[in-house]
Amino acid sequence: MSQCTRAGCPGTYDEDGYCDECGHKQAGAAAPATEASTPSVSGRTSSSARTTGRGRGAAALVALPSMPRRDPAGAVLPDPQVPEHRRFCGTCExxxxxxxxxxxxxxxxxxxxxxxxxxxxxxLPPGAVVAGRYEVLGAIAHGGLGWIYLARDRNVGDEVSDRWVVLKGLIDSGDADATAAAITERRFLVEVDHPSIVKIYDFVSHPDPRSGDRVGYIVMEYVGGLSLRDIFLARPVTGGVRQSLPLPQVIAYALEILPALGYLHERELLYCDFKPDNALHTDQRVKLVDLGAVRRVDDDVSAVWGTVGYQAPEVASVGASVASDLYTVARSMAVLSFDFRGFTTTFVDHLPDPSTVPLLAREESYHRLLLRATDPDPARRFVSAAEMAEQLTGVLRQILSAADGQPRPSVSSQFTGERTAFGTTAGVITAEAGPTNGARAIAGPARPAGAEVVAALPVPTVDPADPGAALLATMQTADPVVLQEALKSVGADGIEVALAVIRARIAAGDLDGAAADLAAVAEPDWRVDWYHGMAALAAGRPGEARAAFEAVYGALPGELAPQLAVAAAAEAAGDTDTALRHYSAVWRTDRSFVSAAFGVARILAERDDRPGAVATLDAVPDSSSHSVPAQVAAVRARLAAPPASLAEADLLDISGRVERLSLDAERRARLTVETLRTALDWVRAGNAGTATVLTHRLAERDLRTGLERAFRVLAKVAPDQQTRIDLVDEANRVRPRTWL
Known part of the structure; x- marks a missing residue:
């Protein structure tokens, strides 16, 4: 750090190139992000027309800490002064x-x-009455446009209570007409009424006591509390680094702010200058408190105010938009959630690499959300505050579940649930050729084929706003040719129609036809990437499929379906580290994704972490239709261990699991054969025990007798004569030797 070059300032320049006392920009640094926002060239840009048309409210997953409401009288500064080191000429600096x-x-x-x-x-001295109505109690802060005052509204209060308001300078001009015009132009803010936005009561003008010039003031409600910036600055400093706010709290703040911005956007208004300074945490709410930069969407004349480090890069050239507002929220989240050094200089228009930020490396979905919200191309950002809030809520669910292991499922508005579970063969009991002399043949679970995964994966839900949505709801056929002809005959149109035909082609195995139809879809949409991924996976190109599913994950970081698809494609490509990471994230968050549980167990079993595999399968809910297959797979995961690694207690656990399973006679007999074979191998390896496994003592004779009985049970239910003969022969081979 170096000494500030401004004469008389005792401060030093920080890593971002700004003085920690006066905020002066060091030579060569970017424009400062000071308390006073900086205007950009006028103009505007339209965001992409892409939208899901669907949204869900942000669930109250995190309770904000209660922030005591500050007594208005205590907010008045007893001796309002601007510190000397912050006094600079407004003209020559x-x-x-x-x-x-x-x-x-x-x-x-x-x-x-x-x-x-x-x-x-x-x-304005204490006691001054502005516009014949607002009695000034004193100054409470000094901002970019001068002093901010606390006042009492004489027209509303009574002897019991007062209505406290805040007066903030709107414009300082000697031109009375200009002042009046500025006030008239912004009166639309009085109509803004949202619980998370400070209420604007009035716009008034008042002569400056010294110069007599008319000064405009915005009159707004008094909101006690602390700004998010103040809350952040109050965090302890360890090793020269200020501790960031807990990530769930940061996300909770954003989920409070986004509906407020969405409210403004619905009324064709842009906030323009969101940053931690402009949101106050009071009681258990967060409020936007500075509407000085709010402008109409179609305003292409007035300057756009923003703050370096938070403002979207395109604002200076094409103007503000919904996308640029959402950009400021993401940048604010980044500043509050990790040590974001250089966010106004080195990283003024992009995020640091996760390799340098442990939080981003650990919380991949959060990182992806920030990346989409701050994409250099505004058309690739979130389309609306509601869409961003929906995805952010999903990210929060993942983060909380990872922290405490408790699932936090939610119904997705973007995807159906799993159509079936894939990769469950370890839990399926089928007929098998039995090896001679009772030797076991228990292999690890096979990785699911691409076609199996594609048939099971969730699919995007139909957008009800699409022109073809109503017609598709009446179509029951899965034949792509019949479907296409039927839709064509009634003149159905819209991207949903094209996607329905593509989905039918993939299901029918017409992958070339699906590829041709996908190439013909000109509209940029994450669903196109989804079906590209499904077609590639079905065709045995897992690398290509993974790239497509990764694109969907980047667009929808709060959804679990894309992560499940990424995991399946990565596993098929041999990248089990990535597969395990995503299978685990999906399973922790939502226990209805049974494929993820089998995926975790499959990979852990491959790595000889059998306790981990069993624990995962044990977590499959009893209410799931795959509960029994999961328990069968858990039994087999333990049976596949080398006999030397098993203890008597392990065999007892396996026996108890098999006995508790609700199985028909044939499947029980087959699982009994697998269990007793393992026990027999254990005994023949020189081990001895006193316990019983499936009612048979841990002795070779008893275990062989049990195996013989199980094979004879299977022979009775054999589907044909040859199979029955083979099973009887197996029973004879495995039975204990006798003199008779």
Missing amino acids: QPVGRSRDGRPGLAEGFCTNCRTQYNFRPS
Whole structure:
């Protein structure tokens, strides 16, 4: 760090290139992000027309800490002064009002360099009445446009209670007509009414007591509490690094802010300058408190105000938009959630690499959400505040489930559930050729084929706003040719119609036809990537499928279906680390994705982590139709262990699991054969025990007798004569030897 070059300032430049006292920009640094926002060139850009048309409210997954409401009287500064080290000429930026020769600096006077008049004292004294209505109690803060005052509304209060308001300078002009025009132009803000937005009561003008010039003021409700910036700055500093806010709390703040921005957007208004300074946490709510930069969407004349480090890069050239508003929310989340050094300089328009930020490396879905919200192309960002809130809520569910292991399922508005579970062969008991002499043949579970995965994966839900949605609801055929002809005959149109035909082609195995139809879809949509992934996976191209599913995951980081698909494609490609990570994230969050449980267990079993595999399968709910297959797979995961690694207690556990399963006679007999074979191998390896396994003592004779009985049970239910003969022969081979 180096000393600030501004004369008289005791501060030093931080890593971002700004003085920690006066905020002065170091030579070579980008424009400062000071308390006063900076205007950009006028203009606007339209965001992409892409939208899901669907949304869900943000669930109250995290309770915000209660913030005591600040007493209005206690907010008034007893001696309002601008510290000397923050006094600079507004024209030439030279220091003014500084101490000299032991004498305190003057709070008002003229700049010795350019002779511009300055005054750092509040212009409204206590007791002043603005617009004949608002009685000033005193100054409460100093901002970019001057002092901010607390006042009492004489027209509303009574002897029991007062209505406290805040007066903030709107414009400081000697031109009375300009002041009146500015006030008239912004009166639309009085109509803004949302619980998470500070209420604007009035716009008034009042003559400056010193100059007599008309000064415009915005009159708004008093909101006690602390800004998110103040809450962040109050965090402890360890090793020279300020501790970030807990990520769930940061996300909870964003989920409070996004509906407020969405409210403004629905009314064709843009906030433009969101940052942690402009949101107050009061009681258990968060409120937007500075509407000074709000403008109409179609305003392409006035300047757009924003703050370096938070403002979207395209605003300076094409103007503000819904997408640029959402960009500011993501940047604010980043600043609050990790040590974001250089966010106004080195990383002014992008995020640091996860390799340098442990939080981003650990919370992949959160990182992907930030990436989409701050994409350099506004058309690739979230289309609306509701869409961003929906995905952010899904990300929060994943984060909380990872933290405490408790699932937090939610019905998706973007995808159906799993159509069936894939990769469950380890839990399926089928006929098998039995090896001779009772030797076991228990192989690890096979990885699911691409076609099996594609048939089971969730599919995107139909957008009800699509022109073809109503017609598709009446179509029951799965034949792509019949479906296409039927839709064509009634003139059905829209992307949903094209996707329905593509989905039918993939299901029918017409992958070339699906590829041709996908290539013909011109509309950019994550669903196109989804079906590209499904077609590639079905065709045995897992690398290509993974890339397509990764694109969907990037667009919808709060959804679990894309992560399940990424896991399946990665596993098929041999990248079990990635597969395990995503299978685990899906399973932790939502226990209805049984394929993820089998995926986790399958990979853990491959790595000889059999306890982990069993624990995962044990978590499959009893209410699931795959509960019994999961328990069968858990039994087999234990049976596949080398006999030398098993203890008597392990065999007892396996026996108990088999006995508790609800199986028909044939399947029970087959699982009994697998269990007793393992027990027999254990005994023949020189082990001895006193317990019983499936009612048979751990002795070779008893175990062989049990195997013989199981094979004879299977022979009775054999589907044909040859199979019956084979099973009887197996029973004879395995039975204990006798003299008879």
